[in-house]
Amino acid sequence: MDVSGVWRRGGALLVFAVVLTSCVQREEPGLERVRRAGELRWGADAQGGEPYAMEDPDVPGHMRGFEVELADALARELGVRARFVQNDWSSLIPSLERGSFDVALNGIEVTPARSGRILFTRPYFIFQLRLLARREDDSVTGLSSLRGRRVGTLANSQAWDLLQREGIQAVPYEGVEEPYIDLEQGRVDAVLMDDLIAQRYGQPRPKLRVVGDVGEGYYAIAVRPGDEDLRAALDVALGHVARSGELRRIFARWNIDSAQQQKMVEWTDAQTREVLAQTSTAKLGWGQGWMFLQAALVTLVVSVGAMALAVPLGVGLALVRLYGPRWLSGLASFYVEVFRGTPVLLQLYVLYYGLAGVLRLDALSAAVLGLGLNYAAYEAEVYRAGVLAVPRGQMEAALALGMSTPLALRRVVFPQAFRVALPSVTNDFIALLKDSSLVSVISVVELTKRMTITAVDVRSWLLPGALCAALYLAMSYPLSLLARRLEARLARG
Secondary structure (H helix, E strand, C coil), rough: CCCHHHHHHHHHHHHHHHHHHCCCCCCCHHHHEEEHHHHEEEEECCHEEEEEEEEECCCCCEEEEHHHHHHHHHHHHHCCCEEEEEEHHHHHHHHHHHHCCEEEEECCCCCCCHHCCCECCCCCCCEEEEEEEEECCCCCHHHHHHHCCCEEEEEEHHHHEEEEECCEEEECCCCHHHHHHHHHHHHCCCEEEHHHHHHHHHCCCEEEEEEEEEEEEEEEEEECCCCHHHHHHHHHHHHHHCCCCHHHHHHCCCCCHHHHHHHHHHCCCCHHHHHHCCCCCCCCCHHHHHHHHHHHHHHHHHHHHHHHHHHHHHHHHHHHHHHHHHHHHHHHHHHHHHHCCCCCCHHHHHHHHHHHCCCCCCCCHHHHHHHHHHHHHHHHHHHHHHHHCCCCHHHHHHCCCCCHHHHHHHHHHHHHHHHHHHHHHHCCCCCCCHHHHHHHHHHCHHHHHHHHHHHHCCCHHHHHHHHHHHHHHHHHHHHHHHHHHHHHHHCCC
Protein backbone atom coordinates (compact mmCIF):
# COMPACT_ATOMS: atom_id res chain seq x y z
CA MET A 1 0.00 0.00 0.00
CA ASP A 2 1.36 3.41 -1.05
CA VAL A 3 1.09 5.28 2.26
CA SER A 4 2.68 8.45 0.86
CA GLY A 5 0.11 8.53 -1.96
CA VAL A 6 -2.73 8.20 0.53
CA TRP A 7 -1.31 11.05 2.56
CA ARG A 8 -0.94 13.20 -0.56
CA ARG A 9 -4.53 12.57 -1.61
CA GLY A 10 -5.77 13.13 1.94
CA GLY A 11 -3.81 16.37 2.21
CA ALA A 12 -5.17 17.58 -1.11
CA LEU A 13 -8.73 16.88 0.01
CA LEU A 14 -8.10 18.68 3.30
CA VAL A 15 -6.72 21.74 1.51
CA PHE A 16 -9.69 21.70 -0.87
CA ALA A 17 -12.12 21.51 2.07
CA VAL A 18 -10.40 24.42 3.83
CA VAL A 19 -10.47 26.57 0.69
CA LEU A 20 -14.11 25.69 0.05
CA THR A 21 -15.07 26.51 3.63
CA SER A 22 -13.26 29.82 3.51
CA CYS A 23 -15.05 30.75 0.28
CA VAL A 24 -18.49 30.09 1.72
CA GLN A 25 -19.40 32.99 3.94
CA ARG A 26 -21.97 32.68 6.64
CA GLU A 27 -25.06 34.70 5.80
CA GLU A 28 -25.50 37.46 8.35
CA PRO A 29 -28.89 38.05 9.96
CA GLY A 30 -30.75 40.81 8.13
CA LEU A 31 -30.76 43.41 10.88
CA GLU A 32 -27.08 42.82 11.68
CA ARG A 33 -26.22 43.15 7.99
CA VAL A 34 -28.09 46.45 7.70
CA ARG A 35 -26.52 47.95 10.82
CA ARG A 36 -23.03 46.82 9.87
CA ALA A 37 -23.42 48.44 6.43
CA GLY A 38 -24.92 51.55 8.01
CA GLU A 39 -27.67 51.72 5.40
CA LEU A 40 -31.05 50.23 4.56
CA ARG A 41 -31.08 49.45 0.84
CA TRP A 42 -34.64 49.62 -0.45
CA GLY A 43 -35.62 48.61 -3.96
CA ALA A 44 -38.20 50.53 -5.98
CA ASP A 45 -38.92 51.65 -9.55
CA ALA A 46 -38.76 55.36 -10.31
CA GLN A 47 -40.99 54.70 -13.33
CA GLY A 48 -43.86 54.14 -10.89
CA GLY A 49 -43.89 57.90 -10.46
CA GLU A 50 -45.89 60.09 -8.13
CA PRO A 51 -46.74 59.71 -5.30
CA TYR A 52 -44.65 56.56 -4.66
CA ALA A 53 -41.03 57.22 -5.64
CA MET A 54 -39.72 59.33 -8.48
CA GLU A 55 -36.79 61.52 -9.43
CA ASP A 56 -36.98 65.04 -8.06
CA PRO A 57 -37.22 67.43 -11.05
CA ASP A 58 -35.80 70.26 -8.94
CA VAL A 59 -32.83 68.27 -7.62
CA PRO A 60 -31.47 65.92 -10.33
CA GLY A 61 -30.28 62.61 -8.97
CA HIS A 62 -32.47 62.77 -5.85
CA MET A 63 -35.71 60.94 -5.17
CA ARG A 64 -39.01 62.19 -3.81
CA GLY A 65 -42.32 60.56 -2.94
CA PHE A 66 -44.20 59.37 0.12
CA GLU A 67 -42.33 56.05 0.13
CA VAL A 68 -39.02 57.91 -0.07
CA GLU A 69 -39.96 59.78 3.09
CA LEU A 70 -41.18 56.57 4.72
CA ALA A 71 -37.91 54.79 3.91
CA ASP A 72 -35.96 57.68 5.46
CA ALA A 73 -38.12 57.55 8.61
CA LEU A 74 -37.71 53.79 9.00
CA ALA A 75 -33.95 53.93 8.43
CA ARG A 76 -33.73 56.63 11.10
CA GLU A 77 -35.60 54.37 13.52
CA LEU A 78 -33.06 51.60 12.79
CA GLY A 79 -30.13 53.98 13.30
CA VAL A 80 -28.95 53.85 9.68
CA ARG A 81 -29.49 55.83 6.47
CA ALA A 82 -31.75 54.84 3.58
CA ARG A 83 -30.34 54.14 0.11
CA PHE A 84 -32.60 53.86 -2.94
CA VAL A 85 -31.86 51.05 -5.43
CA GLN A 86 -33.51 51.32 -8.85
CA ASN A 87 -35.17 48.12 -10.04
CA ASP A 88 -37.94 47.33 -12.52
CA TRP A 89 -41.21 46.93 -10.60
CA SER A 90 -42.12 43.62 -12.23
CA SER A 91 -38.90 42.00 -10.97
CA LEU A 92 -38.71 43.57 -7.50
CA ILE A 93 -39.47 40.31 -5.71
CA PRO A 94 -36.93 38.16 -7.62
CA SER A 95 -34.30 40.87 -7.13
CA LEU A 96 -35.10 40.96 -3.41
CA GLU A 97 -34.71 37.18 -3.20
CA ARG A 98 -31.28 37.27 -4.84
CA GLY A 99 -30.07 39.98 -2.44
CA SER A 100 -29.95 43.05 -4.68
CA PHE A 101 -31.33 45.09 -1.77
CA ASP A 102 -32.53 44.57 1.80
CA VAL A 103 -36.23 45.32 1.35
CA ALA A 104 -38.69 46.07 -1.44
CA LEU A 105 -40.76 49.19 -0.75
CA ASN A 106 -42.78 50.33 -3.78
CA GLY A 107 -46.49 49.80 -3.52
CA ILE A 108 -45.97 46.07 -2.97
CA GLU A 109 -49.43 44.64 -2.47
CA VAL A 110 -50.01 41.84 0.01
CA THR A 111 -51.32 39.01 -2.20
CA PRO A 112 -51.67 35.29 -1.36
CA ALA A 113 -49.01 34.31 -3.91
CA ARG A 114 -46.47 36.79 -2.52
CA SER A 115 -47.18 36.13 1.15
CA GLY A 116 -46.35 32.47 0.61
CA ARG A 117 -43.05 33.35 -1.03
CA ILE A 118 -41.56 36.25 0.96
CA LEU A 119 -41.99 37.94 4.36
CA PHE A 120 -44.22 40.98 4.77
CA THR A 121 -44.13 43.61 7.49
CA ARG A 122 -47.30 45.08 8.95
CA PRO A 123 -49.12 47.16 6.30
CA TYR A 124 -48.38 50.87 6.03
CA PHE A 125 -51.13 51.97 3.59
CA ILE A 126 -54.69 50.93 2.67
CA PHE A 127 -55.69 51.33 -0.99
CA GLN A 128 -58.82 50.82 -3.06
CA LEU A 129 -59.02 49.08 -6.43
CA ARG A 130 -60.57 51.68 -8.73
CA LEU A 131 -62.21 50.86 -12.07
CA LEU A 132 -62.15 53.43 -14.91
CA ALA A 133 -63.84 53.30 -18.31
CA ARG A 134 -64.35 55.65 -21.27
CA ARG A 135 -66.91 58.36 -20.63
CA GLU A 136 -68.75 57.49 -23.83
CA ASP A 137 -69.01 53.78 -22.92
CA ASP A 138 -72.10 53.34 -20.76
CA SER A 139 -71.95 49.55 -20.95
CA VAL A 140 -69.26 49.35 -18.24
CA THR A 141 -71.11 49.37 -14.90
CA GLY A 142 -68.85 47.10 -12.84
CA LEU A 143 -66.72 43.99 -13.02
CA SER A 144 -69.68 41.80 -13.96
CA SER A 145 -70.19 43.84 -17.14
CA LEU A 146 -66.60 43.19 -18.26
CA ARG A 147 -66.57 39.38 -18.47
CA GLY A 148 -64.88 38.36 -21.69
CA ARG A 149 -63.63 41.91 -22.33
CA ARG A 150 -60.13 43.43 -22.11
CA VAL A 151 -59.15 45.26 -18.92
CA GLY A 152 -55.71 46.77 -18.36
CA THR A 153 -53.77 46.46 -15.11
CA LEU A 154 -50.34 45.64 -13.69
CA ALA A 155 -49.32 41.99 -14.01
CA ASN A 156 -49.16 39.93 -10.80
CA SER A 157 -50.98 42.60 -8.82
CA GLN A 158 -54.07 42.26 -6.65
CA ALA A 159 -56.13 43.74 -9.49
CA TRP A 160 -54.65 41.11 -11.84
CA ASP A 161 -55.72 38.30 -9.50
CA LEU A 162 -59.21 39.77 -9.15
CA LEU A 163 -59.70 40.05 -12.92
CA GLN A 164 -58.54 36.46 -13.40
CA ARG A 165 -61.02 35.20 -10.79
CA GLU A 166 -63.87 37.13 -12.42
CA GLY A 167 -63.21 35.60 -15.85
CA ILE A 168 -62.09 38.92 -17.36
CA GLN A 169 -59.27 39.13 -19.91
CA ALA A 170 -56.52 40.93 -18.01
CA VAL A 171 -54.07 42.88 -20.20
CA PRO A 172 -50.69 43.29 -18.43
CA TYR A 173 -48.76 46.56 -18.41
CA GLU A 174 -45.40 47.53 -16.94
CA GLY A 175 -46.11 51.24 -16.47
CA VAL A 176 -48.94 53.16 -14.81
CA GLU A 177 -49.74 55.72 -17.52
CA GLU A 178 -49.79 53.44 -20.55
CA PRO A 179 -53.04 51.59 -19.59
CA TYR A 180 -54.99 54.86 -19.53
CA ILE A 181 -53.56 55.87 -22.92
CA ASP A 182 -54.79 52.58 -24.33
CA LEU A 183 -58.18 53.06 -22.67
CA GLU A 184 -58.57 56.45 -24.34
CA GLN A 185 -57.61 54.93 -27.68
CA GLY A 186 -60.10 52.07 -27.30
CA ARG A 187 -57.46 49.35 -27.13
CA VAL A 188 -58.88 48.13 -23.80
CA ASP A 189 -62.39 48.38 -22.40
CA ALA A 190 -61.48 49.45 -18.85
CA VAL A 191 -58.54 49.85 -16.45
CA LEU A 192 -58.40 48.51 -12.89
CA MET A 193 -55.65 50.05 -10.76
CA ASP A 194 -54.95 51.16 -7.21
CA ASP A 195 -56.71 54.43 -6.37
CA LEU A 196 -53.40 56.29 -5.93
CA ILE A 197 -52.53 55.50 -9.54
CA ALA A 198 -56.04 56.16 -10.85
CA GLN A 199 -56.22 59.59 -9.15
CA ARG A 200 -53.05 60.86 -10.80
CA TYR A 201 -52.91 59.14 -14.17
CA GLY A 202 -56.49 58.21 -15.06
CA GLN A 203 -59.01 60.57 -13.49
CA PRO A 204 -57.45 63.80 -14.86
CA ARG A 205 -58.15 62.57 -18.41
CA PRO A 206 -61.42 64.15 -19.60
CA LYS A 207 -62.34 61.18 -21.80
CA LEU A 208 -62.35 58.77 -18.83
CA ARG A 209 -64.76 58.28 -15.93
CA VAL A 210 -64.66 56.49 -12.58
CA VAL A 211 -66.92 53.44 -12.51
CA GLY A 212 -66.29 52.71 -8.83
CA ASP A 213 -64.09 51.02 -6.22
CA VAL A 214 -64.32 47.23 -6.34
CA GLY A 215 -61.89 46.07 -3.67
CA GLU A 216 -59.48 46.95 -0.87
CA GLY A 217 -55.89 46.01 -0.25
CA TYR A 218 -52.70 46.79 1.69
CA TYR A 219 -49.19 47.94 0.89
CA ALA A 220 -46.44 46.38 3.02
CA ILE A 221 -42.66 46.09 2.95
CA ALA A 222 -41.26 42.87 1.46
CA VAL A 223 -38.36 41.14 3.24
CA ARG A 224 -36.39 38.02 2.30
CA PRO A 225 -37.14 34.75 4.12
CA GLY A 226 -34.44 34.32 6.75
CA ASP A 227 -34.45 38.02 7.63
CA GLU A 228 -37.11 37.62 10.32
CA ASP A 229 -35.17 39.86 12.70
CA LEU A 230 -35.16 42.67 10.12
CA ARG A 231 -38.89 42.20 9.56
CA ALA A 232 -39.52 42.39 13.33
CA ALA A 233 -37.41 45.55 13.62
CA LEU A 234 -39.27 47.17 10.75
CA ASP A 235 -42.60 46.27 12.37
CA VAL A 236 -41.51 48.06 15.52
CA ALA A 237 -40.28 51.04 13.50
CA LEU A 238 -43.51 51.22 11.49
CA GLY A 239 -45.57 51.11 14.68
CA HIS A 240 -43.58 53.94 16.21
CA VAL A 241 -43.77 56.09 13.07
CA ALA A 242 -47.54 55.48 12.84
CA ARG A 243 -48.31 56.18 16.53
CA SER A 244 -46.17 59.32 16.58
CA GLY A 245 -48.32 60.78 13.79
CA GLU A 246 -45.42 61.02 11.36
CA LEU A 247 -46.91 58.45 9.00
CA ARG A 248 -50.13 60.38 8.45
CA ARG A 249 -48.20 63.64 8.15
CA ILE A 250 -46.27 62.05 5.29
CA PHE A 251 -49.56 61.00 3.70
CA ALA A 252 -50.96 64.51 4.15
CA ARG A 253 -47.96 66.11 2.42
CA TRP A 254 -48.72 63.95 -0.62
CA ASN A 255 -52.50 64.41 -0.47
CA ILE A 256 -53.16 60.72 0.08
CA ASP A 257 -54.38 60.85 3.68
CA SER A 258 -57.91 59.78 4.59
CA ALA A 259 -59.87 58.63 7.61
CA GLN A 260 -59.29 54.96 6.78
CA GLN A 261 -55.52 55.44 7.20
CA GLN A 262 -56.15 55.73 10.94
CA LYS A 263 -56.25 51.92 10.87
CA MET A 264 -52.48 52.03 10.32
CA VAL A 265 -52.08 53.87 13.62
CA GLU A 266 -54.25 51.39 15.53
CA TRP A 267 -52.93 48.31 13.71
CA THR A 268 -52.22 45.19 15.79
CA ASP A 269 -50.07 42.11 15.32
CA ALA A 270 -53.24 40.01 15.21
CA GLN A 271 -54.44 41.96 12.17
CA THR A 272 -51.09 41.38 10.48
CA ARG A 273 -51.39 37.63 11.06
CA GLU A 274 -54.92 37.72 9.66
CA VAL A 275 -53.86 39.54 6.50
CA LEU A 276 -50.91 37.20 5.93
CA ALA A 277 -52.81 34.01 6.77
CA GLN A 278 -54.10 33.41 3.25
CA THR A 279 -51.46 31.88 1.02
CA SER A 280 -51.79 30.00 -2.24
CA THR A 281 -49.45 27.56 -3.93
CA ALA A 282 -49.99 27.27 -7.66
CA LYS A 283 -48.27 24.50 -9.60
CA LEU A 284 -46.90 24.40 -13.11
CA GLY A 285 -49.56 22.14 -14.61
CA TRP A 286 -51.31 21.57 -17.92
CA GLY A 287 -53.18 24.86 -17.67
CA GLN A 288 -49.99 26.91 -17.50
CA GLY A 289 -48.44 24.67 -20.16
CA TRP A 290 -51.28 25.48 -22.54
CA MET A 291 -50.81 29.22 -21.89
CA PHE A 292 -47.09 28.80 -22.63
CA LEU A 293 -47.97 27.26 -26.00
CA GLN A 294 -50.34 30.12 -26.77
CA ALA A 295 -47.63 32.63 -25.87
CA ALA A 296 -45.13 30.74 -28.05
CA LEU A 297 -47.59 31.02 -30.95
CA VAL A 298 -47.81 34.79 -30.37
CA THR A 299 -43.99 34.97 -30.39
CA LEU A 300 -43.87 33.02 -33.67
CA VAL A 301 -46.57 35.14 -35.32
CA VAL A 302 -44.85 38.39 -34.32
CA SER A 303 -41.43 37.13 -35.47
CA VAL A 304 -42.58 35.72 -38.81
CA GLY A 305 -44.70 38.78 -39.55
CA ALA A 306 -41.86 41.16 -38.69
CA MET A 307 -39.35 39.21 -40.80
CA ALA A 308 -41.79 39.10 -43.72
CA LEU A 309 -41.80 42.89 -43.58
CA ALA A 310 -38.09 43.32 -42.90
CA VAL A 311 -36.77 41.21 -45.81
CA PRO A 312 -38.45 42.97 -48.78
CA LEU A 313 -38.00 46.38 -47.18
CA GLY A 314 -34.34 45.59 -46.52
CA VAL A 315 -33.84 44.45 -50.13
CA GLY A 316 -35.40 47.69 -51.36
CA LEU A 317 -33.22 49.81 -49.08
CA ALA A 318 -30.07 47.96 -50.19
CA LEU A 319 -30.84 48.45 -53.89
CA VAL A 320 -31.69 52.11 -53.42
CA ARG A 321 -28.41 52.70 -51.59
CA LEU A 322 -26.43 50.99 -54.34
CA TYR A 323 -28.25 51.99 -57.54
CA GLY A 324 -30.68 54.79 -56.67
CA PRO A 325 -30.24 58.50 -57.25
CA ARG A 326 -28.09 60.30 -54.71
CA TRP A 327 -30.94 61.98 -52.83
CA LEU A 328 -32.89 58.73 -52.51
CA SER A 329 -29.74 56.83 -51.52
CA GLY A 330 -29.17 59.44 -48.81
CA LEU A 331 -32.68 58.94 -47.44
CA ALA A 332 -32.17 55.16 -47.36
CA SER A 333 -28.87 55.61 -45.53
CA PHE A 334 -30.56 57.95 -43.04
CA TYR A 335 -33.28 55.34 -42.39
CA VAL A 336 -30.70 52.62 -41.77
CA GLU A 337 -28.65 54.73 -39.39
CA VAL A 338 -31.67 55.95 -37.39
CA PHE A 339 -33.18 52.49 -36.90
CA ARG A 340 -29.82 50.85 -36.17
CA GLY A 341 -28.68 53.66 -33.89
CA THR A 342 -31.72 53.85 -31.59
CA PRO A 343 -33.04 51.12 -29.25
CA VAL A 344 -35.87 48.99 -30.59
CA LEU A 345 -37.58 49.40 -27.20
CA LEU A 346 -37.71 53.17 -27.75
CA GLN A 347 -39.06 52.66 -31.26
CA LEU A 348 -41.87 50.46 -29.94
CA TYR A 349 -42.81 53.06 -27.32
CA VAL A 350 -42.90 55.86 -29.89
CA LEU A 351 -44.86 53.82 -32.43
CA TYR A 352 -47.46 52.52 -29.99
CA TYR A 353 -47.82 55.31 -27.42
CA GLY A 354 -46.14 58.38 -28.92
CA LEU A 355 -48.06 58.21 -32.21
CA ALA A 356 -51.31 56.96 -30.67
CA GLY A 357 -53.08 60.21 -31.54
CA VAL A 358 -52.35 59.89 -35.28
CA LEU A 359 -51.73 56.16 -35.78
CA ARG A 360 -54.12 53.86 -33.92
CA LEU A 361 -52.62 50.39 -34.03
CA ASP A 362 -53.54 47.41 -31.91
CA ALA A 363 -50.71 45.92 -29.85
CA LEU A 364 -50.01 42.95 -32.16
CA SER A 365 -49.90 45.10 -35.31
CA ALA A 366 -47.61 47.62 -33.60
CA ALA A 367 -45.30 44.79 -32.48
CA VAL A 368 -45.01 43.38 -36.03
CA LEU A 369 -44.56 46.81 -37.59
CA GLY A 370 -42.07 48.03 -34.99
CA LEU A 371 -39.81 44.98 -35.15
CA GLY A 372 -40.15 44.79 -38.94
CA LEU A 373 -39.06 48.41 -39.45
CA ASN A 374 -36.15 47.92 -37.07
CA TYR A 375 -34.86 44.71 -38.61
CA ALA A 376 -35.26 46.08 -42.15
CA ALA A 377 -32.29 48.34 -41.39
CA TYR A 378 -30.13 45.33 -40.53
CA GLU A 379 -31.39 43.32 -43.51
CA ALA A 380 -30.52 46.23 -45.80
CA GLU A 381 -26.88 46.01 -44.75
CA VAL A 382 -26.86 42.21 -45.08
CA TYR A 383 -28.15 42.33 -48.66
CA ARG A 384 -25.93 45.27 -49.58
CA ALA A 385 -22.92 43.28 -48.44
CA GLY A 386 -24.16 40.28 -50.42
CA VAL A 387 -24.51 42.33 -53.61
CA LEU A 388 -21.07 43.89 -53.15
CA ALA A 389 -19.59 40.39 -52.72
CA VAL A 390 -20.56 39.52 -56.32
CA PRO A 391 -17.69 40.48 -58.69
CA ARG A 392 -18.48 43.67 -60.56
CA GLY A 393 -17.49 42.08 -63.83
CA GLN A 394 -20.56 39.86 -63.79
CA MET A 395 -22.86 42.89 -63.70
CA GLU A 396 -20.88 44.52 -66.49
CA ALA A 397 -21.03 41.36 -68.58
CA ALA A 398 -24.80 41.11 -68.11
CA LEU A 399 -25.24 44.73 -69.20
CA ALA A 400 -22.98 44.13 -72.21
CA LEU A 401 -25.24 41.24 -73.28
CA GLY A 402 -28.15 43.68 -73.45
CA MET A 403 -29.80 43.03 -70.10
CA SER A 404 -31.38 45.94 -68.29
CA THR A 405 -30.13 46.73 -64.80
CA PRO A 406 -33.22 45.27 -63.06
CA LEU A 407 -32.99 42.09 -65.18
CA ALA A 408 -29.28 41.71 -64.48
CA LEU A 409 -29.86 42.13 -60.78
CA ARG A 410 -32.66 39.57 -60.75
CA ARG A 411 -30.96 36.89 -62.88
CA VAL A 412 -27.25 37.34 -62.23
CA VAL A 413 -26.44 39.32 -59.11
CA PHE A 414 -29.17 38.53 -56.64
CA PRO A 415 -29.05 34.71 -56.81
CA GLN A 416 -25.38 34.88 -55.85
CA ALA A 417 -25.92 37.64 -53.27
CA PHE A 418 -28.67 35.58 -51.64
CA ARG A 419 -26.26 32.67 -51.17
CA VAL A 420 -23.79 34.97 -49.42
CA ALA A 421 -26.47 36.64 -47.27
CA LEU A 422 -28.38 33.50 -46.24
CA PRO A 423 -26.39 32.71 -43.03
CA SER A 424 -26.78 36.29 -41.81
CA VAL A 425 -30.49 36.34 -42.63
CA THR A 426 -30.99 33.12 -40.67
CA ASN A 427 -29.07 34.55 -37.74
CA ASP A 428 -31.17 37.73 -37.86
CA PHE A 429 -34.40 35.75 -37.76
CA ILE A 430 -33.26 33.79 -34.70
CA ALA A 431 -32.25 37.08 -33.05
CA LEU A 432 -35.64 38.53 -33.96
CA LEU A 433 -37.34 35.54 -32.37
CA LYS A 434 -35.65 36.41 -29.09
CA ASP A 435 -36.02 40.19 -29.45
CA SER A 436 -39.77 39.68 -29.73
CA SER A 437 -39.73 39.50 -25.92
CA LEU A 438 -39.48 43.31 -25.95
CA VAL A 439 -43.04 43.69 -27.26
CA SER A 440 -44.35 42.94 -23.77
CA VAL A 441 -43.88 46.67 -23.05
CA ILE A 442 -46.84 47.36 -25.35
CA SER A 443 -49.02 44.75 -23.58
CA VAL A 444 -48.38 41.78 -25.89
CA VAL A 445 -48.19 38.60 -23.79
CA GLU A 446 -45.48 36.69 -25.64
CA LEU A 447 -43.41 33.78 -24.37
CA THR A 448 -41.04 35.60 -22.02
CA LYS A 449 -43.84 37.68 -20.49
CA ARG A 450 -45.88 34.52 -19.89
CA MET A 451 -42.84 32.99 -18.19
CA THR A 452 -42.45 35.95 -15.79
CA ILE A 453 -46.18 35.91 -14.92
CA THR A 454 -46.16 32.16 -14.29
CA ALA A 455 -42.91 32.31 -12.29
CA VAL A 456 -44.54 34.62 -9.75
CA ASP A 457 -47.65 32.43 -9.54
CA VAL A 458 -45.76 29.17 -8.93
CA ARG A 459 -43.02 30.84 -6.82
CA SER A 460 -40.22 29.45 -8.96
CA TRP A 461 -38.17 30.77 -11.85
CA LEU A 462 -36.36 27.52 -12.63
CA LEU A 463 -39.14 25.40 -14.18
CA PRO A 464 -40.92 28.23 -16.04
CA GLY A 465 -37.54 29.47 -17.28
CA ALA A 466 -36.55 25.99 -18.47
CA LEU A 467 -39.88 25.56 -20.27
CA CYS A 468 -39.52 28.99 -21.87
CA ALA A 469 -35.98 28.18 -23.06
CA ALA A 470 -37.13 24.81 -24.45
CA LEU A 471 -39.89 26.46 -26.48
CA TYR A 472 -37.52 29.09 -27.87
CA LEU A 473 -35.09 26.33 -28.85
CA ALA A 474 -37.91 24.29 -30.42
CA MET A 475 -38.79 27.27 -32.62
CA SER A 476 -35.27 28.34 -33.59
CA TYR A 477 -33.43 25.03 -34.04
CA PRO A 478 -35.55 23.74 -36.99
CA LEU A 479 -34.88 27.04 -38.74
CA SER A 480 -31.13 26.50 -38.32
CA LEU A 481 -31.41 23.01 -39.81
CA LEU A 482 -33.46 24.32 -42.73
CA ALA A 483 -30.96 27.10 -43.39
CA ARG A 484 -28.02 24.67 -43.36
CA ARG A 485 -29.82 22.36 -45.79
CA LEU A 486 -30.58 25.27 -48.10
CA GLU A 487 -26.97 26.46 -47.92
CA ALA A 488 -25.74 22.99 -48.86
CA ARG A 489 -28.19 22.82 -51.77
CA LEU A 490 -27.08 26.21 -53.08
CA ALA A 491 -23.42 25.20 -52.72
CA ARG A 492 -24.03 22.16 -54.95
CA GLY A 493 -25.26 24.24 -57.78
